Amino acid sequence: DAGVTQSPTHLIKTRGQQVTLRCSPKSGHDTVSWYQQALGQGPQFIFQYYEEEERQRGNFPDRFSGHQFPNYSSELNVNALLLGDSALYLCASSLEGGQFFGPGTRLTVL
């Protein structure tokens, strides 16, 4: 059973561009959460998807949006990229209880 997978592994963009990150949850998990982790900091909650809808959201601007598909996989979209969006983006899936994290996507904004 594959765990949580994310793609791509690394990504380089320039300011103003848009990016889409993808996440496949652990088999059977129906809830997907996204976190942003800046260098040297702990992960910060962006939002969570359940039944294809955003269930709750952290303190992130509307430039950050997402989607969940019927197969529970999810996408994170960031528009109008800023230098400060450079970070490791983590996806975590859960069913009942503990959240399991993927390896993350390293986004660098130049």
Added chain:
Amino acid sequence: LAKTTQPISMDSYEGQEVNITCSHNNIATNDYITWYQQFPSQGPRFIIQGYKTKVTNEVASLFIPADRKSSTLSLPRVSLSDTAVYYCLVVPRMDSSYKLIFGSGTRLLVRP
């Protein structure tokens, strides 16, 4: 939301026991204490979770006093591969919708 406080960093040597203490003065009755481990450029990995007294698994032990206002993660006989950041969180155990709130964690460096 409960907030946790833990040391910023710790140093140890191979073979030693490492104890990382976490304070969570405002922990709620239904909250569990949960520890994650994170290696560079990887996602956090669940280590151990407990509610009270002592919990032990193949990786670590977790000691929780009766008042539950603090807890101690104990790593027996650490190796170089235990060098990582360790996060202490308090979470409602069976609530999959809970947004995890991470602090800055404890950076553990294990030296040869």
